[in-house]
Amino acid sequence: xxxxxxxxxxxxxxxxxxxxxxxxxxxxxxxxxxxxxxxxxxxxxxxxxxxxxxxxxxxxxxxxxxxxxxxxxxxxxxxxxxxxxxxxxxxxxxxxxxxxxxxxxxxxxxxxxxxxxxxxxxxxxxxxxxxxxxxxxxxxxxxxxxxxxxxxxxxxxxxxxxxxxxxxxxxxxxxxxxxxxxxxxxxxxxxxxxxxxxxxxxxxxxxxxxxxxxxxxxxxxxxxxxxxxxxxxxxxxxxxxxxxxxxxxxxxxxxxxxxxxxxxxxxx
Numbered sequence: 428x429x430x431x432x433x434x435x436x437x438x439x440x441x442x443x444x445x446x447x448x449x450x451x452x453x454x455x456x457x458x459x460x461x462x463x464x465x466x467x468x469x470x471x472x473x474x475x476x477x478x479x480x481x482x483x484x485x486x487x488x489x490x491x492x493x494x495x496x497x498x499x500x501x502x503x504x505x506x507x508x509x510x511x512x513x514x515x516x517x518x519x520x521x522x523x524x525x526x527x528x529x530x531x532x533x534x535x536x537x538x539x540x541x542x543x544x545x546x547x548x549x550x551x552x553x554x555x556x557x558x559x560x561x562x563x564x565x566x567x568x569x570x571x572x573x574x575x576x577x578x579x580x581x582x583x584x585x586x587x588x589x590x591x592x593x594x595x596x597x598x599x600x601x602x603x604x605x606x607x608x609x610x611x612x613x614x615x616x617x618x619x620x621x622x623x624x625x626x627x628x629x630x631x632x633x634x635x636x637x638x639x640x641x642x643x644x645x646x647x648x649x650x651x652x653x654x655x656x657x658x659x660x661x662x663x664x665x666x667x668x669x670x671x672x673x674x675x676x677x678x679x680x681x682x683x684x685x686x687x688x689x690x691x692x693x694x695x
Contacts, residue, residue, distance in 0.1 A: 428693035431528065436543055436692055437474060440481045441654055443523050443545040446505065447483055447493070448658055454496055456489040457648060459661040461548060461629070464653070466668060466675050473654040477684040481545045484629055486645060487621045490549040494521060507547070508540065510609035515539055517578040519571070519609040519616075519631040521547040530692040535578055538605070543692050548632055551616040552624030553639065560626065564636050567615050571631075574608040637671050 431439070451458045460468050461484035467475040485493060497507045509521040515538045528542035554560045616631050627645070628638040644663030651660040661667065668675040678684075 428529065428695065431543065431692040431694060433479060433686075436479065436690065437654075439525050439528065439543045440545055441656070443505070443525060443543075444481050444483070444653075444658065445656065446501070447523060447545065447547070450493060450496055450500055451489075451659070454492065456485070456493055456496075457645070457659075458483055458485045458489065458493070459645075459648065459659055459664070460484075460651065460653065461667075462633070462671070465651075465660055465664055466672065468651040468653045468658070468660065469664065469668070470676055472652040477686055479686045479690060482548065483545060484548045484550050486627075487549045487551050487617060490521070490547065493547070497523070506540065508538075510606035510613065513538070513540070513606065515605045517574065517605045517609055519574065519612040520549065520629075523547060527695055528692055529695060530690055533689055533691075543690075548629045549613075549616070550621065550627050550629050550645070551631070552619035552621040552642075553626045553628055553630070554619055555623075555625050560639070563615075563619075564630070564639075567612065567630055568635060570608060570612050570615065574612060577605070577608060634671055640667050640670055 447458060450456070459465070460482070462482040463475055463478050464480075464482045467473055467478060494507050494509060494512075498512075501507065504525060504527045506524050506526050507521055508516050508524055510516050510519060517538065522541075522544040524540065524542045524544045526540060526542055530542050530544065531537065532541075554563055612631050621627055621642070624642055626639055627642045628636075628640065630638060640663070644666050645661045647662040648659050649662050649664075650657045651664075
């Protein structure tokens with residue numbers, strides 16, 4: 428198999444992102460670059476120089492519609508994987524995957540069909556009452572921690588109690604579908620309507636309560652440059668990025684400017 432360089436990996440990811448944009452434009456669906464990808468668009472007009480992935484976020488309704496349409500619309504070399512359409516898939520969010528490639532992530536257990544991908548995140552409504560919002564975050568945090576203990580490998584230098592807890596959780600769930608916990612997380616997240624919520628969040632993944640933002644962030648969308656192409660961002664990106672990262676226009680210290688995922692990828 429032929430190894431894929433970081434430059435080639437980014438080109439594959441960019442083609443996947445263009446596919447997302449095309450389907451969304453053709454079907455009047457809303458999406459936004461998010462996370463480090465959105466910082467890259469605003470600060471660098473492309474990838475953060477030490478970034479190696481692409482993240483996209485949708486309001487839950489648009490996310491579900493995109494997955495449904497993509498299942499019919501995508502060419503044979505691309506696939507959208509979710510915990511609801513793939514039994515050995517353990518992430519609580521979707522990935523758009525180039526199936527002509529193979530990708531390995533050192534920290535995570537592999538599932539069949541993993542290749543170079545773009546992450547697709549749903550944004551869900553939150554309870555309008557603050558006390559209920561806080562209770563929701565406490566509950567979903569527990570389920571997400573359990574899920575990561577099932578699919579993440581033991582980390583180097585991990586404490587013995589955490590190592591034993593991880594092995595215990597993995598043992599308990601070895602007879603269940605690998606997607607069972609991810610499905611549970613999604614069902615919790617979908618309890619509150621995006622349309623009628625004052626606050627929303629990508630609560631199935633990400634940075635926990637830092638993901639919580641006002642729904643008005645999504646009121647409109649703007650064009651943003653990324654690697655010589657134009658994609659979409661919600662107009663309230665400044666509020667969103669400040670919530671996650673603080674002063675996101677400030678560069679991190681040099682020792683933090685490292686590739687986070689350390690992918691290894693090959694062409695089949």
